[in-house]
Amino acid sequence: MKLQKSSLVDIVMDRIKAYISENKMQPGDKFLTEKELTEKLNVSRTVVREAIISLQSVGILTIKPGGGMYIANAQVEGIRNILTHHFETYGLKVKELLEIRKILELGALRLIIENNIDVDADRLTKLNKKYEAGIYTDTDMKTVDADFHRQLIKEANNEAFFNLSTIINQYFSLTNIDLTTDEQGLLASAKEHQNIIEALINKDLVTAQDTMTTHFKPIFMWINQEGRND
Amino acid sequence: MKLQKSSLVDIVMDRIKAYISENKMQPGDKFLTEKELTEKLNVSRTVVREAIISLQSVGILTIKPGGGMYIANAQVEGIRNILTHHFETYGLKVKELLEIRKILELGALRLIIENNIDVDADRLTKLNKKYEAGIYTDTDMKTVDADFHRQLIKEANNEAFFNLSTIINQYFSLTNIDLTTDEQGLLASAKEHQNIIEALINKDLVTAQDTMTTHFKPIFMWINQEGRND
DNA sequence: GGTTATAATATTGTCAGACCAATTTTATAT
DNA sequence: ATATAAAATTGGTCTGACAATATTATAACC
Numbered sequence: 368m369k370l371q372k373s374s375l376v377d378i379v380m381d382r383i384k385a386y387i388s389e390n391k392m393q394p395g396d397k398f399l400t401e402k403e404l405t406e407k408l409n410v411s412r413t414v415v416r417e418a419i420i421s422l423q424s425v426g427i428l429t430i431k432p433g434g435g436m437y438i439a440n441a442q443v444e445g446i447r448n449i450l451t452h453h454f455e456t457y458g459l460k461v462k463e464l465l466e467i468r469k470i471l472e473l474g475a476l477r478l479i480i481e482n483n484i485d486v487d488a489d490r491l492t493k494l495n496k497k498y499e500a501g502i503y504t505d506t507d508m509k510t511v512d513a514d515f516h517r518q519l520i521k522e523a524n525n526e527a528f529f530n531l532s533t534i535i536n537q538y539f540s541l542t543n544i545d546l547t548t549d550e551q552g553l554l555a556s557a558k559e560h561q562n563i564i565e566a567l568i569n570k571d572l573v574t575a576q577d578t579m580t581t582h583f584k585p586i587f588m589w590i591n592q593e594g595r596n597d
Numbered sequence: 598m599k600l601q602k603s604s605l606v607d608i609v610m611d612r613i614k615a616y617i618s619e620n621k622m623q624p625g626d627k628f629l630t631e632k633e634l635t636e637k638l639n640v641s642r643t644v645v646r647e648a649i650i651s652l653q654s655v656g657i658l659t660i661k662p663g664g665g666m667y668i669a670n671a672q673v674e675g676i677r678n679i680l681t682h683h684f685e686t687y688g689l690k691v692k693e694l695l696e697i698r699k700i701l702e703l704g705a706l707r708l709i710i711e712n713n714i715d716v717d718a719d720r721l722t723k724l725n726k727k728y729e730a731g732i733y734t735d736t737d738m739k740t741v742d743a744d745f746h747r748q749l750i751k752e753a754n755n756e757a758f759f760n761l762s763t764i765i766n767q768y769f770s771l772t773n774i775d776l777t778t779d780e781q782g783l784l785a786s787a788k789e790h791q792n793i794i795e796a797l798i799n800k801d802l803v804t805a806q807d808t809m810t811t812h813f814k815p816i817f818m819w820i821n822q823e824g825r826n827d
Numbered sequence: 828g829g830t831t832a833t834a835a836t837a838t839t840g841t842c843a844g845a846c847c848a849a850t851t852t853t854a855t856a857t
Numbered sequence: 858a859t860a861t862a863a864a865a866t867t868g869g870t871c872t873g874a875c876a877a878t879a880t881t882a883t884a885a886c887c
Contacts, residue, residue, distance in 0.1 A: 424651035433849035456618045463757040474700030527693040663878030
């Protein structure tokens with residue numbers, strides 16, 4: 368365990384974070400000004416600025432030029448930026464990510480059923496109808512499909528889980544997976560969507576997960592077939 | 598969608614990230630110096646410094662005072678810091694996190710079996726033996742248990758998944774869940790560990806997942822019983 | 828020649844002051 | 858009371874300086 372002497376900037380960052388915690392500041396709240404921070408912390412404006420800009424880049428503060436600083440409300444954004452860079456630099460194994468997505472979606476189904484949650488079947492069905500209709504019109508199928516799955520995960524009623532899935536999906540959207548399936552494949556997907564809804568209504572975990580597994584199968588085949596590893 | 602005018606610092610951050618990507622720099626590689634960056638990008642040292650310190654805080658660069666800058670190797674650290682702050686400020690629903698952990702571990706089991714992976718049973722058994730031995734000695738059971746589960750997830754052979762789980766577990770370790778179970782409960786856990794190993798060897802997904810579900814049951818009960826929601 | 832101690836250099840850390848740009852607040856006029 | 862203009866506040870960028878630390882070059886020694 369290496370504990371190198373912390374720089375002033377690090378100390379100031381910690382103190383600012385502590386201040387936010389201690390005062391229970393909420394997203395959107397107005398924060399102190401640079402001047403107030405320099406006086407309160409007894410450091411130069413340079414140090415304060417390097418600290419607050421770092422805090423902005425990790426999604427803790429929002430800086431409005433001329434208008435002060437505020438507690439940021441999008442905690443997800445900072446993480447997304449990190450993942451995005453990591454993806455662009457080191458590449459990303461699409462298969463690994465796809466496996467994670469599958470795990471999360473299967474997990475959502477399990478949560479819903481094990482916690483005996485009554486899903487909003489109407490809403491899910493409506494989203495799937497949109498998906499169906501999109502097959503015959505000029506629609507971005509990727510988006511309507513994502514909407515359905517997003518709602519599915521939301522039904523699990525676990526905010527942290529939902530946020531995690533959101534990040535993964537955004538990360539996933541960076542990869543250029545081309546899912547231009549034929550009409551038949553898309554219709555099959557729509558049917559699978561509907562079957563999943565019904566399985567959830569019937570609290571039938573096995574059927575729900577099996578159907579979801581089937582739903583994922585084509586894209587896994589696509590990946591394996593062309594030997595895409597990154 | 599608000600796209601505010603990017604500050605110079607943001608631009609410089611992007612250009613630095615792009616430089617890292619384009620040159621395919623790897624963790625540990627020596628990066629440019631502040632001086633080189635100011636000359637190459639034609640901005641003041643102030644801007645460069647605010648940019649690189651931000652990049653350090655998100656875990657992309659490592660700055661060694663007096664010794665230059667390097668490509669960071671701990672991609673997880675930046676995310677962990679964000680989550681830690683989020684936890685300290687907004688609290689965290691233990692139950693939600695626990696559900697995520699369960700989902701991930703069940704997912705690991707599925708990955709191992711569906712991908713027909715032969716787990717390193719010896720290694721897992723050895724870790725579990727350590728767990729067993731720890732019951733009767735002065736050992737931090739939390740750590741030895743974590744070691745076992747960590748290895749389990751590693752066996753799934755999905756690096757992105759492993760990293761994700763690591764983050765969740767570190768986040769999880771922030772909560773003070775006290776699992777001081779009695780000797781009988783710990784012995785049962787050890788037995789469950791062993792049963793999971795055997796189920797993996799036999800490629801029996803249902804048994805593996807059922808056992809894991811049982812393994813999680815006590816802690817879920819502990820949470821529900823005392824009505825802990827945060 | 829190789830090793831070690833020392834000095835010189837390079838690099839990051841912090842500070843101070845200045846000026847610009849954007850925003851907010853205050854004063855003024857209608 | 859409202860609209861406009863002026864002033865003050867606040868963040869954005871630049872320059873120059875010096876300190877602290879790490880690296881490199883040099884000198885001395887065996």
